[in-house]
Amino acid sequence: MKRNLLLTPGPTQVPPKLCAALGKPIIHHRTPQFQDNIKQVVEGLKEVHQTKNDIYILTSSGSGAMEAAVVNLVSQGDTVIAVDGGKFGERWVELCQTYKANTIIYKVQWGKAPQAAEIKKLLTSHPETKAVFITLAETSTGVTPDVKAIGEAVKDTKAVLVVDAVSGLAVQEIKTDEWHCDVVVSGSHKGLMLSPGLAFVSASPKAIALINQSTTPRYYFDLRECKKAMEKVDTPFTPAIGILIALVDSLNMIKKEGLQNMLARYAHLAKATRAGCQAIGLTLFPDPSCATNVLTAVNVPVGVDGEKLTKTMRDTYGITFAGGQDHLKGKVIRMAHMGALDEYDILTGLACLEKVLHQMGHKFELGAALTAAQKALNQK
Amino acid sequence: MKRNLLLTPGPTQVPPKLCAALGKPIIHHRTPQFQDNIKQVVEGLKEVHQTKNDIYILTSSGSGAMEAAVVNLVSQGDTVIAVDGGKFGERWVELCQTYKANTIIYKVQWGKAPQAAEIKKLLTSHPETKAVFITLAETSTGVTPDVKAIGEAVKDTKAVLVVDAVSGLAVQEIKTDEWHCDVVVSGSHKGLMLSPGLAFVSASPKAIALINQSTTPRYYFDLRECKKAMEKVDTPFTPAIGILIALVDSLNMIKKEGLQNMLARYAHLAKATRAGCQAIGLTLFPDPSCATNVLTAVNVPVGVDGEKLTKTMRDTYGITFAGGQDHLKGKVIRMAHMGALDEYDILTGLACLEKVLHQMGHKFELGAALTAAQKALNQK
Numbered sequence: 001m002k003r004n005l006l007l008t009p010g011p012t013q014v015p016p017k018l019c020a021a022l023g024k025p026i027i028h029h030r031t032p033q034f035q036d037n038i039k040q041v042v043e044g045l046k047e048v049h050q051t052k053n054d055i056y057i058l059t060s061s062g063s064g065a066m067e068a069a070v071v072n073l074v075s076q077g078d079t080v081i082a083v084d085g086g087k088f089g090e091r092w093v094e095l096c097q098t099y100k101a102n103t104i105i106y107k108v109q110w111g112k113a114p115q116a117a118e119i120k121k122l123l124t125s126h127p128e129t130k131a132v133f134i135t136l137a138e139t140s141t142g143v144t145p146d147v148k149a150i151g152e153a154v155k156d157t158k159a160v161l162v163v164d165a166v167s168g169l170a171v172q173e174i175k176t177d178e179w180h181c182d183v184v185v186s187g188s189h190k191g192l193m194l195s196p197g198l199a200f201v202s203a204s205p206k207a208i209a210l211i212n213q214s215t216t217p218r219y220y221f222d223l224r225e226c227k228k229a230m231e232k233v234d235t236p237f238t239p240a241i242g243i244l245i246a247l248v249d250s251l252n253m254i255k256k257e258g259l260q261n262m263l264a265r266y267a268h269l270a271k272a273t274r275a276g277c278q279a280i281g282l283t284l285f286p287d288p289s290c291a292t293n294v295l296t297a298v299n300v301p302v303g304v305d306g307e308k309l310t311k312t313m314r315d316t317y318g319i320t321f322a323g324g325q326d327h328l329k330g331k332v333i334r335m336a337h338m339g340a341l342d343e344y345d346i347l348t349g350l351a352c353l354e355k356v357l358h359q360m361g362h363k364f365e366l367g368a369a370l371t372a373a374q375k376a377l378n379q380k
Numbered sequence: 381m382k383r384n385l386l387l388t389p390g391p392t393q394v395p396p397k398l399c400a401a402l403g404k405p406i407i408h409h410r411t412p413q414f415q416d417n418i419k420q421v422v423e424g425l426k427e428v429h430q431t432k433n434d435i436y437i438l439t440s441s442g443s444g445a446m447e448a449a450v451v452n453l454v455s456q457g458d459t460v461i462a463v464d465g466g467k468f469g470e471r472w473v474e475l476c477q478t479y480k481a482n483t484i485i486y487k488v489q490w491g492k493a494p495q496a497a498e499i500k501k502l503l504t505s506h507p508e509t510k511a512v513f514i515t516l517a518e519t520s521t522g523v524t525p526d527v528k529a530i531g532e533a534v535k536d537t538k539a540v541l542v543v544d545a546v547s548g549l550a551v552q553e554i555k556t557d558e559w560h561c562d563v564v565v566s567g568s569h570k571g572l573m574l575s576p577g578l579a580f581v582s583a584s585p586k587a588i589a590l591i592n593q594s595t596t597p598r599y600y601f602d603l604r605e606c607k608k609a610m611e612k613v614d615t616p617f618t619p620a621i622g623i624l625i626a627l628v629d630s631l632n633m634i635k636k637e638g639l640q641n642m643l644a645r646y647a648h649l650a651k652a653t654r655a656g657c658q659a660i661g662l663t664l665f666p667d668p669s670c671a672t673n674v675l676t677a678v679n680v681p682v683g684v685d686g687e688k689l690t691k692t693m694r695d696t697y698g699i700t701f702a703g704g705q706d707h708l709k710g711k712v713i714r715m716a717h718m719g720a721l722d723e724y725d726i727l728t729g730l731a732c733l734e735k736v737l738h739q740m741g742h743k744f745e746l747g748a749a750l751t752a753a754q755k756a757l758n759q760k
Contacts, residue, residue: 004405004407006406006407006408008408010618011406011407011408011409011618011621013406014405014406019403019404019405020403021403022402022403022622023399023400023401023402023403024399025384025394025399026386026391026393026394026569026575027384027386027391027700028386028388028391028694028700029391029576031694031700032695059439059440059441059444059576059577060439060440060444060600061439061600061617061618061619061620062617062618063599063600063617063618064439064440064444064600064617066600067599067600070599094599095599098597098598098599099597099599100597187618189406189618189621195406195620195621195622195623196409196439196618196619196620196621196622197439197577197578197620197622197623198577217478217479217480218478219443219447219474219475219478219479220440220441220443220444220446220447220601221600237441237442237443237444238390238391238441238442238443238567238569238576239441239576240441240575240576240577240620240623241391241569241575241576242402242575242576242577242622242623243575243577243620243622314408314411315412320407320408320411
């Protein structure tokens with residue numbers, strides 16, 4: 001008997017109810033029966049995105065939706081600003097450069113948040129900028145920027161604001177319309193608690209105008225075709241039918257819990273996780289002022305091999321944390337709070353972390369993380 | 381109580397065992413546990429493709445894999461030949477034109493097969509041709525070309541042969557290596573009996589050389605990155621984990637039945653379906669000499685509304701056939717034999733077809749299709 005608990009920032013834990021939904025028989029996608037599913041999914045996704053904008057459904061990973069944003073918004077030679085403060089910001093840069101945008105890279109130190117004032121300054125000196133690319137929850141560092149302030153900085157310029165919310169949607173709040181997020185990309189396998197395979201793009205009227213101007217060749221990810229199809233409650237290509245059917249149930253679960261209650265639950269779990277980690281001497285990697293509720297990234301104590309730590313937790317005890325990426329490899333561990341997780345899962349994760357740290361010789365009082373987390377969990 | 385029987389050329393019927401597999405808990409994709417799944421999938425896919433070539437795994441519909449073939453093989457201005465004898469041939473043309481290839485369209489009458497001699501002639505007059513794009517089973521018309529002969533025509537030229545086997549793999553034989561098919565694209569939701577969401581590309585050394593030369597910008601579908609990742613038993617982006625885990629079971633089912641037995645079963649079902657249709661006065665749409673085993677396309681009898689026919693079968697009786705596409709809308713019906721189907725499913729489909737045709741006033745003896753099919757099914 002070994003647990004299979006995913007405390008990773010994607011894929012996330014799929015609740016048993018949604019596992020069952022993923023195993024439902026397939027129906028044909030070009031039928032009124034399936035169109036009912038599409039309608040419910042689009043409506044539910046709009047609620048979670050807090051938007052009235054169009055939502056397009058793609059069959060791909062989250063990175064496919066990021067590619068869709070770039071090829072549909074950016075033409076060769078266009079000026080864009082890409083915020084790079086971690087692995088996923090880096091992906092925006094790579095995509096923009098691949099498609100030959102004149103890419104202004106706003107490099108942010110890992111663990112720090114990009115500043116709206118800085119983006120405003122860049123936009124003032126580059127008024128021709130067509131798009132600004134940011135990340136809602138930079139899972140490599142555990143940072144969430146002030147999206148609302150960035151939206152204010154971008155909204156009266158020529159540029160559209162594009163938010164990678166793949167890790168974040170339904171976990172870390174995004175008020176798409178109120179915060180002026182023109183394009184938001186997301187996926188099925190993070191806050192939506194499903195298997196990876198479906199991705200989503202929301203687009204404001206300002207974004208749609210740009211989509212119609214882009215001269216970058218595109219076919220599979222052509223959002224103009226998505227828009228045409230969506231108006232007929234259809235998709236241009238065969239979608240990931242099974243995941244889409246299960247997404248109806250996922251969105252109903254979110255509706256039942258209530259989006260705000262769900263966001264509050266994740267904030268609560270994040271707070272308890274941090275309290276637990278700090279009680280055994282683990283310091284937060286990101287600047288606490290911009291730490292996301294999506295996951296907690298903490299520094300591995302000096303003298304402990306971080307790679308061995310996560311490997312032992314996973315292979316010996318069945319509890320999967322994520323390690324650090326790039327220069328943080330072995331130096332940071334990351335514990336996600338999103339997906340179908342409750343307070344007992346967080347305590348389980350912390351208990352296993354205590355166990356293996358103890359085995360590896362890190363000095364602390366066993367139970368200290370559990371006690372601190374339990375106190376935080378039971379605080380009003 | 382209403383059946384949910386899919387006799388459509390994708391998605392296809394998912395067997396209960398694979399529905400259960402699709403509902404298995406998710407594991408993390410960057411783990412040795414998941415790598416075991418990748419290894420088994422690649423090995424199984426190589427057997428079904430009858431190839432020793434590389435196999436790359438993409439998270440997309442089949443059309444995403446077609447896009448991957450085009451953007452990785454073709455640079456702007458390259459000469460290519462695209463065979464267009466139906467909706468899926470048309471997709472090759474659209475893709476090649478989108479990415480600005482100098483596209484020579486070999487237009488084939490719907491229902492007829494492209495000829496190897498004609499392709500040879502085109503290659504002789506355009507020796508600069510980089511790629512020839514064909515379709516293993518053109519589901520819009522029910523045609524399979526002589527891929528072996530086309531492979532012979534292409535193999536000693538500069539061009540690579542690219543086969544869309546999305547509808548066809550594991551149903552209609554393709555001997556990738558023996559027939560010199562440099563690139564074969566396929567998907568999870570046809571012969572592999574799963575939900576859509578995963579797609580595959582096999583690439584020969586000749587194709588890989590071309591992939592390394594292509595100057596078309598690409599990121600999500602960059603097969604160079606797939607190759608690098610595959611060498612480390614990984615994928616560049618988060619794959620459709622759930623479908624990949626279930627694919628292990630699907631490929632084991634195929635192995636257990638035996639690929640050749642499976643292909644023979646589909647041929648047998650196709651023969652019986654045709655005998656049944658002919659017994660009630662329905663004529664085959666494609667030229668019988670090139671009819672595929674993937675599906676049977678028959679002409680709707682004069683005076684019968686084909687759209688109403690398939691709609692009634694689906695909405696009243698839960699048995700889904702496909703209608704005709706484009707100019708064949710309402711004039712053709714298409715009944716697939718692929719997926720988890722046995723002879724009783726074929727008889728069920730024919731019984732429902734008889735029932736609704738009878739209700740719509742088409743004159744024939746009730747039971748004639750069943751009798752003819754039953755005889756064909758029980759012939760050695």
